[in-house]
Amino acid sequence: MDNKVKAYLQAFGVSEATQRFLSKPQRMFIGGAWLEASDGGSAEVVEPSTEGVLTRIPMGTADDLDRAVRAARAQFDGGAWSQLKPLERERLIHRLADLIETHGDELAQIEAIDMGKSVVQARAVDIQGTVDTLRYFAGWASKIHGRTVEPSLPGNYLAYTRKEAVGVVGAIVPWNFPLQTMAWKLGAALATGCTVVVKPAELTSLSALRFAELVQAAGIPDGVVNIVTGRGSVVGQAMTCHPGIDKLSFTGSTPVGCTVGKTAMDQMKRLTLELGGKSPVIVFADADIEAAAQAVANGVFFNSGQVCDAGTRAYIERSVYPAFLEALARYTATLKIAPGLDPDCFISPMVSQQQQQRVLDYIALGKAEGAQVHYGGEPLDGPGFYVQPTIFAHCRNDMRIVSEEIFGPVLVTQPFDTQEQALALANDSLFGLAAAIYSNDLGRVHGLIPQLRAGTVYVNAHSTLDPAMPFGGYKQSGYGKDLGAEQLEFLLETKAVWITLP
Numbered sequence: 285m286d287n288k289v290k291a292y293l294q295a296f297g298v299s300e301a302t303q304r305f306l307s308k309p310q311r312m313f314i315g316g317a318w319l320e321a322s323d324g325g326s327a328e329v330v331e332p333s334t335e336g337v338l339t340r341i342p343m344g345t346a347d348d349l350d351r352a353v354r355a356a357r358a359q360f361d362g363g364a365w366s367q368l369k370p371l372e373r374e375r376l377i378h379r380l381a382d383l384i385e386t387h388g389d390e391l392a393q394i395e396a397i398d399m400g401k402s403v404v405q406a407r408a409v410d411i412q413g414t415v416d417t418l419r420y421f422a423g424w425a426s427k428i429h430g431r432t433v434e435p436s437l438p439g440n441y442l443a444y445t446r447k448e449a450v451g452v453v454g455a456i457v458p459w460n461f462p463l464q465t466m467a468w469k470l471g472a473a474l475a476t477g478c479t480v481v482v483k484p485a486e487l488t489s490l491s492a493l494r495f496a497e498l499v500q501a502a503g504i505p506d507g508v509v510n511i512v513t514g515r516g517s518v519v520g521q522a523m524t525c526h527p528g529i530d531k532l533s534f535t536g537s538t539p540v541g542c543t544v545g546k547t548a549m550d551q552m553k554r555l556t557l558e559l560g561g562k563s564p565v566i567v568f569a570d571a572d573i574e575a576a577a578q579a580v581a582n583g584v585f586f587n588s589g590q591v592c593d594a595g596t597r598a599y600i601e602r603s604v605y606p607a608f609l610e611a612l613a614r615y616t617a618t619l620k621i622a623p624g625l626d627p628d629c630f631i632s633p634m635v636s637q638q639q640q641q642r643v644l645d646y647i648a649l650g651k652a653e654g655a656q657v658h659y660g661g662e663p664l665d666g667p668g669f670y671v672q673p674t675i676f677a678h679c680r681n682d683m684r685i686v687s688e689e690i691f692g693p694v695l696v697t698q699p700f701d702t703q704e705q706a707l708a709l710a711n712d713s714l715f716g717l718a719a720a721i722y723s724n725d726l727g728r729v730h731g732l733i734p735q736l737r738a739g740t741v742y743v744n745a746h747s748t749l750d751p752a753m754p755f756g757g758y759k760q761s762g763y764g765k766d767l768g769a770e771q772l773e774f775l776l777e778t779k780a781v782w783i784t785l786p
Protein backbone atom coordinates (compact mmCIF):
# COMPACT_ATOMS: atom_id res chain seq x y z
CA MET A 285 0.00 0.00 0.00
CA ASP A 286 1.56 3.32 -0.93
CA ASN A 287 1.68 6.36 1.34
CA LYS A 288 -1.14 8.23 -0.39
CA VAL A 289 -3.52 5.36 0.29
CA LYS A 290 -2.24 4.91 3.87
CA ALA A 291 -2.87 8.60 4.59
CA TYR A 292 -6.37 8.35 3.09
CA LEU A 293 -7.26 5.33 5.24
CA GLN A 294 -5.90 7.05 8.34
CA ALA A 295 -7.70 10.31 7.65
CA PHE A 296 -11.05 8.52 7.70
CA GLY A 297 -10.25 6.18 10.60
CA VAL A 298 -10.53 2.91 8.71
CA SER A 299 -10.85 -0.02 11.13
CA GLU A 300 -7.94 -2.22 12.11
CA ALA A 301 -9.68 -5.26 10.65
CA THR A 302 -9.95 -3.56 7.26
CA GLN A 303 -6.33 -2.39 7.38
CA ARG A 304 -5.18 -5.88 8.29
CA PHE A 305 -7.05 -7.42 5.37
CA LEU A 306 -5.82 -4.82 2.90
CA SER A 307 -2.19 -5.12 4.06
CA LYS A 308 -1.81 -8.84 3.66
CA PRO A 309 -0.90 -10.61 0.40
CA GLN A 310 -4.03 -11.53 -1.56
CA ARG A 311 -4.61 -15.08 -2.74
CA MET A 312 -7.28 -16.82 -4.81
CA PHE A 313 -9.63 -19.29 -3.11
CA ILE A 314 -9.67 -22.63 -4.94
CA GLY A 315 -10.86 -25.90 -3.45
CA GLY A 316 -10.44 -24.41 0.03
CA ALA A 317 -6.78 -23.48 -0.58
CA TRP A 318 -5.39 -19.95 -0.80
CA LEU A 319 -3.27 -19.79 -3.93
CA GLU A 320 -1.15 -17.50 -6.03
CA ALA A 321 -1.60 -17.62 -9.79
CA SER A 322 -0.01 -20.78 -11.20
CA ASP A 323 2.38 -18.65 -13.27
CA GLY A 324 2.99 -16.21 -10.38
CA GLY A 325 1.26 -13.35 -12.21
CA SER A 326 -0.35 -10.50 -10.31
CA ALA A 327 -1.64 -6.97 -10.95
CA GLU A 328 -1.82 -3.70 -9.06
CA VAL A 329 -5.05 -2.57 -7.47
CA VAL A 330 -5.52 1.19 -7.65
CA GLU A 331 -7.55 3.19 -5.13
CA PRO A 332 -9.75 5.56 -7.20
CA SER A 333 -9.75 8.73 -5.03
CA THR A 334 -5.98 8.92 -4.42
CA GLU A 335 -4.88 7.07 -7.58
CA GLY A 336 -2.43 5.29 -5.25
CA VAL A 337 -1.58 1.59 -5.26
CA LEU A 338 -3.65 -0.28 -2.68
CA THR A 339 -2.37 -3.84 -3.08
CA ARG A 340 -1.86 -6.58 -5.72
CA ILE A 341 -4.14 -9.44 -6.70
CA PRO A 342 -3.27 -12.71 -8.46
CA MET A 343 -3.95 -12.84 -12.19
CA GLY A 344 -5.28 -16.37 -12.50
CA THR A 345 -4.62 -18.60 -15.49
CA ALA A 346 -6.72 -21.10 -17.45
CA ASP A 347 -5.05 -23.80 -15.32
CA ASP A 348 -6.20 -22.09 -12.13
CA LEU A 349 -9.71 -21.90 -13.51
CA ASP A 350 -9.55 -25.59 -14.41
CA ARG A 351 -8.47 -26.46 -10.86
CA ALA A 352 -11.40 -24.47 -9.46
CA VAL A 353 -13.86 -26.21 -11.79
CA ARG A 354 -12.53 -29.62 -10.72
CA ALA A 355 -12.96 -28.69 -7.06
CA ALA A 356 -16.50 -27.51 -7.69
CA ARG A 357 -17.30 -30.65 -9.73
CA ALA A 358 -16.00 -32.95 -7.01
CA GLN A 359 -18.35 -31.38 -4.49
CA PHE A 360 -21.28 -31.50 -6.90
CA ASP A 361 -20.66 -35.04 -8.16
CA GLY A 362 -20.99 -36.97 -4.92
CA GLY A 363 -18.95 -34.77 -2.55
CA ALA A 364 -20.00 -33.70 0.94
CA TRP A 365 -22.09 -30.83 -0.45
CA SER A 366 -24.14 -33.13 -2.65
CA GLN A 367 -25.03 -35.24 0.40
CA LEU A 368 -26.41 -32.34 2.45
CA LYS A 369 -30.13 -32.17 3.10
CA PRO A 370 -31.90 -28.95 2.05
CA LEU A 371 -32.25 -27.69 5.63
CA GLU A 372 -28.52 -28.25 6.16
CA ARG A 373 -27.76 -26.08 3.12
CA GLU A 374 -30.23 -23.52 4.42
CA ARG A 375 -28.45 -23.40 7.78
CA LEU A 376 -25.02 -22.92 6.17
CA ILE A 377 -26.25 -20.08 3.95
CA HIS A 378 -27.78 -18.39 7.01
CA ARG A 379 -24.51 -18.81 8.87
CA LEU A 380 -22.69 -17.09 6.01
CA ALA A 381 -25.26 -14.26 6.06
CA ASP A 382 -24.71 -13.88 9.83
CA LEU A 383 -20.95 -13.58 9.31
CA ILE A 384 -21.40 -10.97 6.59
CA GLU A 385 -23.67 -9.00 8.88
CA THR A 386 -21.12 -9.22 11.71
CA HIS A 387 -18.34 -8.02 9.37
CA GLY A 388 -20.60 -5.57 7.54
CA ASP A 389 -18.67 -2.39 8.37
CA GLU A 390 -15.38 -3.98 7.34
CA LEU A 391 -16.82 -5.27 4.05
CA ALA A 392 -18.33 -1.85 3.32
CA GLN A 393 -14.93 -0.23 3.86
CA ILE A 394 -13.20 -2.77 1.62
CA GLU A 395 -15.78 -2.19 -1.11
CA ALA A 396 -15.53 1.61 -0.80
CA ILE A 397 -11.74 1.59 -0.89
CA ASP A 398 -11.44 -0.90 -3.75
CA MET A 399 -14.24 0.36 -6.01
CA GLY A 400 -14.21 3.98 -4.88
CA LYS A 401 -17.90 4.09 -3.94
CA SER A 402 -19.52 5.79 -0.93
CA VAL A 403 -18.93 3.73 2.21
CA VAL A 404 -22.30 4.76 3.63
CA GLN A 405 -24.09 3.59 0.49
CA ALA A 406 -21.96 0.43 0.40
CA ARG A 407 -23.07 -0.45 3.95
CA ALA A 408 -26.73 0.34 3.33
CA VAL A 409 -27.05 -1.09 -0.18
CA ASP A 410 -24.23 -3.46 -1.16
CA ILE A 411 -23.64 -5.18 2.15
CA GLN A 412 -27.23 -5.13 3.40
CA GLY A 413 -28.31 -6.31 -0.04
CA THR A 414 -25.84 -9.18 0.18
CA VAL A 415 -27.14 -10.27 3.59
CA ASP A 416 -30.77 -9.98 2.49
CA THR A 417 -30.15 -11.91 -0.72
CA LEU A 418 -28.46 -14.79 1.09
CA ARG A 419 -31.22 -14.93 3.69
CA TYR A 420 -33.94 -14.88 1.03
CA PHE A 421 -32.39 -17.75 -0.90
CA ALA A 422 -31.47 -19.71 2.24
CA GLY A 423 -35.19 -20.01 2.84
CA TRP A 424 -35.74 -21.43 -0.63
CA ALA A 425 -33.40 -24.39 -0.13
CA SER A 426 -36.11 -26.45 1.57
CA LYS A 427 -38.94 -25.30 -0.70
CA ILE A 428 -37.84 -26.60 -4.10
CA HIS A 429 -39.81 -29.56 -5.38
CA GLY A 430 -41.42 -31.08 -8.44
CA ARG A 431 -45.06 -32.16 -8.87
CA THR A 432 -46.99 -35.32 -9.46
CA VAL A 433 -49.08 -35.52 -12.63
CA GLU A 434 -52.20 -37.56 -13.33
CA PRO A 435 -51.52 -39.12 -16.78
CA SER A 436 -54.38 -39.67 -19.27
CA LEU A 437 -52.45 -42.46 -20.95
CA PRO A 438 -54.08 -45.91 -20.87
CA GLY A 439 -52.35 -48.05 -18.27
CA ASN A 440 -51.07 -47.50 -14.79
CA TYR A 441 -48.26 -45.06 -14.24
CA LEU A 442 -46.75 -42.87 -11.61
CA ALA A 443 -45.65 -39.66 -13.33
CA TYR A 444 -43.84 -36.93 -11.48
CA THR A 445 -41.19 -34.25 -11.98
CA ARG A 446 -37.99 -33.66 -10.07
CA LYS A 447 -36.17 -30.36 -9.76
CA GLU A 448 -32.43 -30.99 -9.92
CA ALA A 449 -29.56 -28.56 -9.46
CA VAL A 450 -28.05 -27.60 -12.80
CA GLY A 451 -24.48 -28.35 -11.65
CA VAL A 452 -21.35 -26.21 -11.53
CA VAL A 453 -22.16 -22.54 -12.03
CA GLY A 454 -19.61 -20.14 -13.49
CA ALA A 455 -20.29 -16.57 -12.35
CA ILE A 456 -18.72 -13.58 -14.07
CA VAL A 457 -19.18 -10.36 -12.15
CA PRO A 458 -18.72 -6.64 -13.01
CA TRP A 459 -17.16 -3.92 -10.86
CA ASN A 460 -20.05 -1.63 -10.02
CA PHE A 461 -21.65 -3.70 -7.19
CA PRO A 462 -19.00 -6.39 -6.76
CA LEU A 463 -20.11 -8.17 -3.60
CA GLN A 464 -23.83 -7.74 -4.14
CA THR A 465 -23.81 -9.00 -7.73
CA MET A 466 -21.79 -12.02 -6.66
CA ALA A 467 -24.31 -12.70 -3.88
CA TRP A 468 -27.19 -12.54 -6.40
CA LYS A 469 -25.54 -15.39 -8.27
CA LEU A 470 -24.32 -17.35 -5.27
CA GLY A 471 -27.42 -17.23 -3.07
CA ALA A 472 -29.69 -18.98 -5.54
CA ALA A 473 -26.94 -21.37 -6.67
CA LEU A 474 -26.20 -22.57 -3.13
CA ALA A 475 -29.89 -22.83 -2.27
CA THR A 476 -30.51 -25.13 -5.24
CA GLY A 477 -27.46 -27.27 -4.41
CA CYS A 478 -25.15 -26.06 -7.17
CA THR A 479 -21.46 -25.33 -6.65
CA VAL A 480 -19.84 -22.16 -7.91
CA VAL A 481 -16.71 -20.71 -9.49
CA VAL A 482 -16.64 -16.92 -9.43
CA LYS A 483 -14.56 -14.60 -11.59
CA PRO A 484 -14.77 -11.16 -10.00
CA ALA A 485 -14.03 -8.03 -12.05
CA GLU A 486 -10.32 -7.34 -12.28
CA LEU A 487 -10.87 -3.84 -10.86
CA THR A 488 -12.77 -4.99 -7.77
CA SER A 489 -11.82 -8.44 -6.52
CA LEU A 490 -11.08 -7.69 -2.87
CA SER A 491 -14.55 -8.01 -1.33
CA ALA A 492 -14.93 -11.41 -3.04
CA LEU A 493 -11.69 -12.59 -1.41
CA ARG A 494 -12.79 -11.39 2.05
CA PHE A 495 -16.17 -13.04 1.38
CA ALA A 496 -14.33 -16.30 0.64
CA GLU A 497 -12.76 -16.20 4.12
CA LEU A 498 -16.26 -15.96 5.57
CA VAL A 499 -17.45 -18.84 3.36
CA GLN A 500 -14.72 -20.93 4.96
CA ALA A 501 -15.55 -19.67 8.47
CA ALA A 502 -19.22 -20.54 7.92
CA GLY A 503 -18.26 -24.18 7.39
CA ILE A 504 -19.32 -24.44 3.76
CA PRO A 505 -17.32 -27.41 2.42
CA ASP A 506 -14.12 -26.61 0.50
CA GLY A 507 -14.69 -26.46 -3.25
CA VAL A 508 -18.35 -25.40 -3.08
CA VAL A 509 -17.38 -21.75 -3.62
CA ASN A 510 -14.20 -20.85 -5.52
CA ILE A 511 -12.89 -17.40 -6.39
CA VAL A 512 -10.50 -17.10 -9.33
CA THR A 513 -9.25 -13.56 -9.82
CA GLY A 514 -7.80 -12.41 -13.12
CA ARG A 515 -8.54 -11.03 -16.54
CA GLY A 516 -11.80 -11.44 -18.36
CA SER A 517 -9.91 -12.37 -21.51
CA VAL A 518 -8.12 -15.18 -19.64
CA VAL A 519 -10.12 -16.49 -16.67
CA GLY A 520 -13.50 -15.32 -17.99
CA GLN A 521 -12.80 -16.74 -21.43
CA ALA A 522 -11.59 -20.06 -19.96
CA MET A 523 -14.74 -20.28 -17.86
CA THR A 524 -16.96 -19.63 -20.85
CA CYS A 525 -15.61 -22.60 -22.78
CA HIS A 526 -14.77 -25.01 -19.91
CA PRO A 527 -16.78 -28.23 -20.37
CA GLY A 528 -17.00 -28.67 -16.58
CA ILE A 529 -19.16 -25.56 -16.21
CA ASP A 530 -22.84 -26.42 -16.64
CA LYS A 531 -24.28 -22.95 -16.32
CA LEU A 532 -22.82 -19.56 -16.98
CA SER A 533 -24.20 -16.53 -15.18
CA PHE A 534 -22.74 -13.34 -16.58
CA THR A 535 -23.30 -9.74 -15.54
CA GLY A 536 -21.56 -7.08 -17.58
CA SER A 537 -21.72 -5.15 -20.81
CA THR A 538 -23.85 -6.12 -23.80
CA PRO A 539 -20.92 -6.62 -26.24
CA VAL A 540 -19.00 -8.94 -23.88
CA GLY A 541 -22.22 -10.69 -22.87
CA CYS A 542 -22.98 -11.37 -26.52
CA THR A 543 -19.58 -12.99 -27.11
CA VAL A 544 -19.74 -14.99 -23.90
CA GLY A 545 -23.25 -16.16 -24.72
CA LYS A 546 -22.28 -17.42 -28.18
CA THR A 547 -19.30 -19.35 -26.85
CA ALA A 548 -21.32 -20.85 -24.01
CA MET A 549 -23.95 -22.00 -26.51
CA ASP A 550 -21.35 -24.12 -28.34
CA GLN A 551 -21.59 -26.48 -25.37
CA MET A 552 -25.26 -25.75 -24.70
CA LYS A 553 -24.42 -24.33 -21.30
CA ARG A 554 -27.36 -22.95 -19.38
CA LEU A 555 -27.13 -19.21 -19.52
CA THR A 556 -28.12 -16.03 -17.72
CA LEU A 557 -27.00 -12.68 -19.11
CA GLU A 558 -27.55 -9.47 -17.14
CA LEU A 559 -26.35 -6.75 -19.49
CA GLY A 560 -26.30 -3.04 -20.12
CA GLY A 561 -29.07 -0.47 -20.09
CA LYS A 562 -30.12 3.03 -21.05
CA SER A 563 -33.26 3.21 -18.99
CA PRO A 564 -35.88 5.85 -19.85
CA VAL A 565 -37.69 8.02 -17.34
CA ILE A 566 -41.01 9.70 -18.23
CA VAL A 567 -42.08 12.68 -16.12
CA PHE A 568 -45.65 13.94 -16.55
CA ALA A 569 -46.76 17.44 -15.60
CA ASP A 570 -49.08 16.08 -12.90
CA ALA A 571 -46.16 14.62 -10.92
CA ASP A 572 -44.81 16.29 -7.78
CA ILE A 573 -42.04 18.08 -9.67
CA GLU A 574 -39.65 18.69 -6.74
CA ALA A 575 -39.92 15.10 -5.50
CA ALA A 576 -39.63 13.71 -9.03
CA ALA A 577 -36.52 15.80 -9.77
CA GLN A 578 -34.82 14.45 -6.64
CA ALA A 579 -35.80 10.88 -7.43
CA VAL A 580 -34.62 11.21 -11.03
CA ALA A 581 -31.28 12.70 -9.91
CA ASN A 582 -30.81 9.93 -7.33
CA GLY A 583 -31.78 7.38 -9.96
CA VAL A 584 -29.04 8.49 -12.32
CA PHE A 585 -26.30 9.77 -9.99
CA PHE A 586 -26.35 6.99 -7.38
CA ASN A 587 -23.00 5.11 -7.41
CA SER A 588 -21.83 7.96 -9.68
CA GLY A 589 -24.01 6.61 -12.46
CA GLN A 590 -22.23 3.27 -12.54
CA VAL A 591 -25.53 1.43 -12.27
CA CYS A 592 -26.91 -0.85 -14.96
CA ASP A 593 -30.54 0.24 -14.56
CA ALA A 594 -29.79 3.92 -13.91
CA GLY A 595 -32.48 6.21 -15.33
CA THR A 596 -30.26 7.96 -17.84
CA ARG A 597 -32.77 9.26 -20.43
CA ALA A 598 -35.41 11.63 -19.06
CA TYR A 599 -38.44 12.65 -21.15
CA ILE A 600 -40.33 15.50 -19.51
CA GLU A 601 -43.74 16.94 -20.40
CA ARG A 602 -43.07 20.26 -22.11
CA SER A 603 -45.16 22.46 -19.77
CA VAL A 604 -42.95 21.56 -16.80
CA TYR A 605 -39.64 21.04 -18.63
CA PRO A 606 -37.98 24.35 -17.56
CA ALA A 607 -39.14 24.01 -13.95
CA PHE A 608 -38.03 20.39 -13.84
CA LEU A 609 -34.56 21.18 -15.21
CA GLU A 610 -34.20 23.90 -12.60
CA ALA A 611 -35.24 21.58 -9.77
CA LEU A 612 -32.84 18.92 -11.07
CA ALA A 613 -29.91 21.34 -11.10
CA ARG A 614 -30.75 22.74 -7.65
CA TYR A 615 -30.83 19.26 -6.12
CA THR A 616 -27.77 17.98 -8.01
CA ALA A 617 -25.75 20.92 -6.65
CA THR A 618 -26.35 19.54 -3.13
CA LEU A 619 -24.74 16.15 -3.91
CA LYS A 620 -21.27 16.16 -2.40
CA ILE A 621 -18.39 15.13 -4.65
CA ALA A 622 -15.90 13.41 -2.35
CA PRO A 623 -13.84 10.27 -1.75
CA GLY A 624 -15.87 7.19 -0.89
CA LEU A 625 -14.78 7.09 2.76
CA ASP A 626 -16.15 10.60 3.37
CA PRO A 627 -19.46 9.90 5.15
CA ASP A 628 -21.14 12.73 3.20
CA CYS A 629 -19.93 11.51 -0.20
CA PHE A 630 -22.64 11.06 -2.82
CA ILE A 631 -20.64 11.45 -6.02
CA SER A 632 -17.56 9.24 -5.67
CA PRO A 633 -14.79 8.88 -8.26
CA MET A 634 -15.24 6.57 -11.24
CA VAL A 635 -13.84 3.09 -10.68
CA SER A 636 -10.81 3.70 -12.93
CA GLN A 637 -9.03 6.24 -15.02
CA GLN A 638 -10.25 4.44 -18.12
CA GLN A 639 -13.88 4.72 -16.99
CA GLN A 640 -13.37 8.42 -16.14
CA GLN A 641 -11.95 9.02 -19.62
CA ARG A 642 -14.82 7.13 -21.25
CA VAL A 643 -17.38 9.31 -19.47
CA LEU A 644 -15.46 12.54 -20.23
CA ASP A 645 -15.31 11.50 -23.89
CA TYR A 646 -19.09 11.05 -23.94
CA ILE A 647 -19.57 14.48 -22.36
CA ALA A 648 -17.38 16.00 -25.08
CA LEU A 649 -19.33 14.05 -27.69
CA GLY A 650 -22.64 15.36 -26.32
CA LYS A 651 -21.41 18.93 -26.70
CA ALA A 652 -20.22 18.16 -30.24
CA GLU A 653 -23.60 16.59 -31.08
CA GLY A 654 -25.28 19.86 -30.12
CA ALA A 655 -26.85 18.92 -26.78
CA GLN A 656 -26.98 21.84 -24.31
CA VAL A 657 -25.08 21.44 -21.05
CA HIS A 658 -27.62 22.39 -18.39
CA TYR A 659 -25.45 21.38 -15.41
CA GLY A 660 -21.86 20.23 -14.92
CA GLY A 661 -19.87 19.05 -17.88
CA GLU A 662 -16.61 20.58 -16.68
CA PRO A 663 -13.45 18.62 -15.81
CA LEU A 664 -12.54 18.39 -12.11
CA ASP A 665 -9.05 18.68 -10.65
CA GLY A 666 -7.37 15.46 -9.49
CA PRO A 667 -6.22 13.40 -7.83
CA GLY A 668 -9.12 11.00 -8.14
CA PHE A 669 -11.10 9.79 -11.13
CA TYR A 670 -13.94 12.27 -10.56
CA VAL A 671 -16.54 13.35 -13.10
CA GLN A 672 -18.94 16.19 -12.37
CA PRO A 673 -22.59 15.11 -12.49
CA THR A 674 -23.78 16.37 -15.83
CA ILE A 675 -27.24 17.14 -17.22
CA PHE A 676 -27.81 17.69 -20.93
CA ALA A 677 -30.92 19.48 -22.21
CA HIS A 678 -32.70 19.41 -25.57
CA CYS A 679 -31.23 16.09 -26.65
CA ARG A 680 -32.58 13.96 -29.48
CA ASN A 681 -32.84 10.18 -29.69
CA ASP A 682 -30.50 10.10 -32.71
CA MET A 683 -27.61 11.45 -30.59
CA ARG A 684 -25.10 8.84 -29.43
CA ILE A 685 -25.21 10.21 -25.86
CA VAL A 686 -28.90 9.23 -25.90
CA SER A 687 -28.63 5.81 -27.54
CA GLU A 688 -25.39 4.46 -25.97
CA GLU A 689 -24.70 3.39 -22.40
CA ILE A 690 -22.26 5.85 -20.79
CA PHE A 691 -22.08 4.27 -17.31
CA GLY A 692 -21.29 7.50 -15.50
CA PRO A 693 -23.11 10.48 -13.94
CA VAL A 694 -24.65 11.81 -17.15
CA LEU A 695 -28.36 12.50 -17.65
CA VAL A 696 -29.80 13.33 -21.07
CA THR A 697 -33.18 15.07 -21.19
CA GLN A 698 -35.73 16.29 -23.71
CA PRO A 699 -39.31 17.57 -23.62
CA PHE A 700 -42.34 15.71 -25.00
CA ASP A 701 -45.84 16.83 -25.95
CA THR A 702 -48.05 13.73 -25.86
CA GLN A 703 -48.10 10.47 -23.94
CA GLU A 704 -47.81 8.52 -27.21
CA GLN A 705 -44.70 10.46 -28.11
CA ALA A 706 -43.16 9.85 -24.67
CA LEU A 707 -43.83 6.13 -24.95
CA ALA A 708 -42.32 5.93 -28.45
CA LEU A 709 -39.20 7.81 -27.33
CA ALA A 710 -38.83 5.62 -24.24
CA ASN A 711 -39.10 2.37 -26.21
CA ASP A 712 -36.79 3.59 -28.98
CA SER A 713 -33.67 1.79 -27.63
CA LEU A 714 -31.76 -1.44 -28.13
CA PHE A 715 -31.82 -1.86 -24.35
CA GLY A 716 -34.74 -2.81 -22.12
CA LEU A 717 -33.48 -3.16 -18.58
CA ALA A 718 -35.75 -0.74 -16.71
CA ALA A 719 -38.03 2.27 -17.14
CA ALA A 720 -39.57 4.78 -14.75
CA ILE A 721 -42.77 6.83 -14.75
CA TYR A 722 -43.41 9.88 -12.60
CA SER A 723 -47.11 10.74 -12.40
CA ASN A 724 -49.94 10.79 -9.88
CA ASP A 725 -52.51 9.70 -12.47
CA LEU A 726 -52.95 6.04 -11.60
CA GLY A 727 -55.03 5.28 -14.69
CA ARG A 728 -52.33 6.64 -16.97
CA VAL A 729 -49.54 4.84 -15.10
CA HIS A 730 -51.43 1.58 -15.17
CA GLY A 731 -52.05 1.93 -18.90
CA LEU A 732 -48.39 2.64 -19.68
CA ILE A 733 -46.79 -0.17 -17.67
CA PRO A 734 -47.64 -2.99 -20.13
CA GLN A 735 -46.48 -0.88 -23.08
CA LEU A 736 -42.97 -0.23 -21.79
CA ARG A 737 -40.49 -2.79 -23.14
CA ALA A 738 -38.41 -3.18 -19.99
CA GLY A 739 -37.72 -5.86 -17.38
CA THR A 740 -38.57 -3.51 -14.51
CA VAL A 741 -40.88 -0.50 -14.34
CA TYR A 742 -40.47 1.88 -11.42
CA VAL A 743 -43.22 4.35 -10.57
CA ASN A 744 -42.37 7.54 -8.66
CA ALA A 745 -38.99 6.13 -7.58
CA HIS A 746 -35.95 4.46 -9.12
CA SER A 747 -33.88 1.33 -8.44
CA THR A 748 -36.04 -0.03 -5.64
CA LEU A 749 -34.65 -3.54 -5.15
CA ASP A 750 -35.66 -6.55 -3.12
CA PRO A 751 -34.35 -10.12 -3.35
CA ALA A 752 -37.93 -11.35 -3.73
CA MET A 753 -38.38 -9.34 -6.95
CA PRO A 754 -36.83 -10.63 -10.20
CA PHE A 755 -34.28 -8.48 -12.00
CA GLY A 756 -33.27 -8.78 -15.65
CA GLY A 757 -33.67 -7.13 -18.99
CA TYR A 758 -35.72 -7.26 -22.16
CA LYS A 759 -34.12 -6.88 -25.60
CA GLN A 760 -30.32 -6.45 -25.56
CA SER A 761 -30.28 -5.93 -21.79
CA GLY A 762 -30.07 -9.64 -21.31
CA TYR A 763 -31.54 -13.04 -20.97
CA GLY A 764 -32.95 -14.70 -17.85
CA LYS A 765 -33.52 -13.32 -14.36
CA ASP A 766 -31.56 -12.91 -11.18
CA LEU A 767 -33.41 -12.73 -7.84
CA GLY A 768 -36.92 -13.78 -6.97
CA ALA A 769 -38.38 -17.24 -7.37
CA GLU A 770 -37.77 -16.73 -11.11
CA GLN A 771 -34.01 -17.06 -10.67
CA LEU A 772 -34.36 -20.58 -9.27
CA GLU A 773 -35.72 -21.83 -12.58
CA PHE A 774 -32.44 -20.83 -14.22
CA LEU A 775 -30.48 -23.00 -11.76
CA LEU A 776 -32.64 -26.10 -11.97
CA GLU A 777 -33.22 -28.82 -14.53
CA THR A 778 -36.63 -30.48 -14.59
CA LYS A 779 -36.64 -34.24 -14.91
CA ALA A 780 -39.84 -36.03 -15.98
CA VAL A 781 -40.12 -39.46 -14.35
CA TRP A 782 -42.41 -42.26 -15.60
CA ILE A 783 -42.80 -45.36 -13.49
CA THR A 784 -44.82 -48.17 -15.03
CA LEU A 785 -46.82 -49.75 -12.25
CA PRO A 786 -47.80 -53.40 -12.27
Ligand code: NAP
Pocket residue numbers: 456457458459460461483484485486487514515516517519520521524535536537538540541543544557558559560561591592593689691717756757761762
Ligand atom coordinates in the same frame (compact mmCIF):
# COMPACT_ATOMS: atom_id res chain seq x y z
P1 NAP B 1 -17.61 -5.95 -18.88
O1 NAP B 1 -16.45 -5.26 -19.43
O2 NAP B 1 -18.55 -6.61 -19.81
O3 NAP B 1 -17.04 -6.98 -17.83
C1 NAP B 1 -17.88 -7.78 -17.03
C2 NAP B 1 -17.13 -9.00 -16.56
O4 NAP B 1 -16.81 -9.80 -17.70
C3 NAP B 1 -15.82 -8.69 -15.87
O5 NAP B 1 -15.59 -9.62 -14.83
C4 NAP B 1 -14.81 -8.90 -17.00
O6 NAP B 1 -13.52 -9.20 -16.54
C5 NAP B 1 -15.42 -10.08 -17.72
N1 NAP B 1 -14.96 -10.25 -19.10
C6 NAP B 1 -14.40 -9.34 -19.92
N2 NAP B 1 -14.11 -9.88 -21.11
C7 NAP B 1 -14.47 -11.19 -21.06
C8 NAP B 1 -14.43 -12.28 -21.97
N3 NAP B 1 -13.94 -12.15 -23.19
N4 NAP B 1 -14.91 -13.48 -21.57
C9 NAP B 1 -15.42 -13.64 -20.34
N5 NAP B 1 -15.47 -12.63 -19.42
C10 NAP B 1 -15.02 -11.42 -19.78
O7 NAP B 1 -18.50 -4.97 -18.02
P2 NAP B 1 -17.98 -3.98 -16.89
O8 NAP B 1 -17.38 -2.81 -17.57
O9 NAP B 1 -17.21 -4.70 -15.87
O10 NAP B 1 -19.35 -3.58 -16.18
C11 NAP B 1 -20.19 -2.59 -16.66
C12 NAP B 1 -21.29 -3.18 -17.52
O11 NAP B 1 -22.04 -4.14 -16.79
C13 NAP B 1 -22.29 -2.16 -17.96
O12 NAP B 1 -22.62 -2.37 -19.30
C14 NAP B 1 -23.50 -2.44 -17.09
O13 NAP B 1 -24.72 -2.02 -17.61
C15 NAP B 1 -23.43 -3.90 -16.94
N6 NAP B 1 -24.14 -4.33 -15.74
C16 NAP B 1 -25.34 -4.98 -15.88
C17 NAP B 1 -26.07 -5.37 -14.76
C18 NAP B 1 -27.39 -6.10 -14.90
O14 NAP B 1 -27.82 -6.70 -13.93
N7 NAP B 1 -28.03 -6.06 -16.04
C19 NAP B 1 -25.56 -5.11 -13.49
C20 NAP B 1 -24.35 -4.45 -13.38
C21 NAP B 1 -23.65 -4.07 -14.51
P3 NAP B 1 -12.43 -8.02 -16.32
O15 NAP B 1 -12.88 -7.21 -15.20
O16 NAP B 1 -11.20 -8.73 -15.99
O17 NAP B 1 -12.37 -7.29 -17.62
Ligand code: MG
Pocket residue numbers: 329330331332397398399400487488635
Ligand atom coordinates in the same frame (compact mmCIF):
# COMPACT_ATOMS: atom_id res chain seq x y z
MG1 MG C 1 -10.10 -0.94 -7.45
